[in-house]
Amino acid sequence: MSDRPLRVLVVHNRYRSEQPSGENNVVDQETALLAGAGHRVESFERRSDDIAAMSLFGKATVPVRVPWNPAVRAELTALLRARRPDIVHIHNTFPLLSPSVLAACADAGVPAVATLHNYTMTCAPGTLYRDGRVCTDCVGGSPLPAVRNGCYRGSRLATVPLAIGMAANRERWWSGVARFFCISDAQRQILVHAGMPEQRLAVKHNFVTDPGAVRTGPGEHVLYLGRLTEEKGVRLLMTAWDAVRDRSAPRVPLVLAGTGPLEDEVRRWADGRADVRYLGLRDKAECRELAARAMAMVAPSTWLETFGLVVVEAMAAGVPTVAAAHGAFVELVADGRTGLLHRPGDPVALANCLRRVLVDPAAARDMGTAARLRYEEGFTPAVGLRRLIAGYESVLSEAPAETGGEAGGHGTQTVR
Structure with missing residues (x-):
């Protein structure tokens, strides 16, 4: 692992605070881990909680901005040009950020990586689950089955913006992200089957902070x-x-x-x-x-x-x-x-x-x-930090031209 401090910009649309979010926790813990190791970390965020305070017009236009948000592109481009981070780490972009963050990275010439916390690259709600069973109807194909079945919140209308975003931005995601971090090999195999570029998919398991309390007795x-x-x-x-x-x-x-x-x-x-x-x-x-x-x-x-x-x-x-x-x-x-x-x-x-x-x-x-x-x-913060930095540095060592085009033959195994 290099001793050089990296400048990392974390992009994340935070989930609603009314219910616990494992993804929010992972992002927060990873950001703190990087900062604690001496790396310079900034965040570019939106919060789904903010939707409640929007005007009626603002709320009505949220679905329109799910597939593409030009205002976010302009704001993030300006920030990237001002801050000049080494790398952008994207987590969630739904619903207020949108895949326009990828265009901002390309505009500013900053490489992007993305952690895939779910299956939103190939499933509108990201769950691969419908009507009480595992569903792979959209894997590797059109998101039309998701619209037909109203897979997002049981509503065809609510599913449409997600389906449009998936179809319109698929190639942008697959070519504009230098490395996707899958959080398990099981997830990676499904995404490879869906047609995502195999050479850009690496496995980087999440880490867990040591609780400091380990069971000593038989258990209660x-x-x-x-x-x-x-x-x-x-x-x-x-x-x-x-x-x-x-x-x-x-x-x-x-x-x-x-x-x-x-x-x-x-x-x-x-x-x-x-x-x-x-x-x-x-x-x-x-x-x-x-x-x-x-x-x-x-x-x-x-x-x-x-x-x-x-x-x-x-x-x-x-x-x-x-x-x-x-x-x-x-x-x-x-x-x-x-x-x-x-x-x-x-x-x-x-x-x-x-x-x-x-x-x-x-x-x-x-x-x-x-x-x-x-x-x-395999799952301590020290291991997590080593794998994360190795993932970043593998991207930074590649030719900049690869970020927005066809990737070369770089490795895609588990980040060690």
């Missing part, structure tokens, strides 16, 4: 930590836990912490039960404490997670994870060694994995120890 509960939504597997978990209870009385309770559309359903399900506790939304410190006291974390997502911060947070706490065997979970969880993988969408398979944890706490403890070692090897 099985923990679900996250959004209460169908795609996160919450209903699947409830069905599986009922099956575990029907077979025997669980030694430890299931604890759920988080909020979301299924909150009322979860609250009713947990009410009056000794084997289930619903805690609602908890702050970061409380979540770290809950993780450190867990026998196992459970992540039964029915959609294809691009990463899975909760899995790595469990690793950092020395706790194994019971997770669905698809998406990024397959590369994060070593089945039988750092956790257990169950057949996706199958409550019986999930219940069987939960029983294995409950009946053999010694094995769960051993898996937690192995998970902690896996964290120390």
Whole structure:
């Protein structure tokens, strides 16, 4: 890693503050990591919270500016020419920034990299999930199926600006970004299949700050930590836990912490039960404490997670994870060694994995120890910083002409 301080401009449209955003957290932690290492970091941001304060006309024109925002292009171009950063790191551009940020980078002659936190390059809502199942109808093709099915917020009208943006800016994204950072190899493989330039797609896993609290005993509960939504597997978990209870009385309770559309359903399900506790939304410190006291974390997502911060947070706490065997979970969880993988969408398979944890706490403890070692090897801030800087420097070492045109044969393996 070079000792030369880099000048980095981070571009991000922040998600609404009314609900926790893992992506916002990743951006903030990565920015702080760079600054703490002596690099010069500035931010160019918009906040989705600002939409509420807009005039009626302003709100009405937001969808028009989703595919292209000329005012943002002009503002960012001026900033880049004034600040002259070495590199621009793009995260989210929806809904207030738009892909016009790529034109600004080209105007100012500054290379751009982009972290892909989801599947918005090939799926309008970025989830690859529709009607309770994984959906790849738009992967590698037209976004028209997304419009037909109203994939964004259940509305065809709301989906149109996203579909237009995808179709109109596809080539600009694929040629204007020098390197895409995928946050898992599972995500990368899907995007390669979608037709994205393979040589520009690198894998750079997210990192997690060491919680400072690692489980020492057998654990007091099985923990679900996250959004209460169908795609996160919450209903699947409830069905599986009922099956575990029907077979025997669980030694430890299931604890759920988080909020979301299924909150009322979860609250009713947990009410009056000794084997289930619903805690609602908890702050970061409380979540770290809950993780450190867990026998196992459970992540039964029915959609294809691009990463899975909760899995790595469990690793950092020395706790194994019971997770669905698809998406990024397959590369994060070593089945039988750092956790257990169950057949996706199958409550019986999930219940069987939960029983294995409950009946053999010694094995769960051993898996937690192995998970902690896996964290120390691959997901600490030090590892994250090394991989991020290596990614930047690999782009800066290339000919400037490659930024806006066809890339050469530069490497696309995991950033080391």
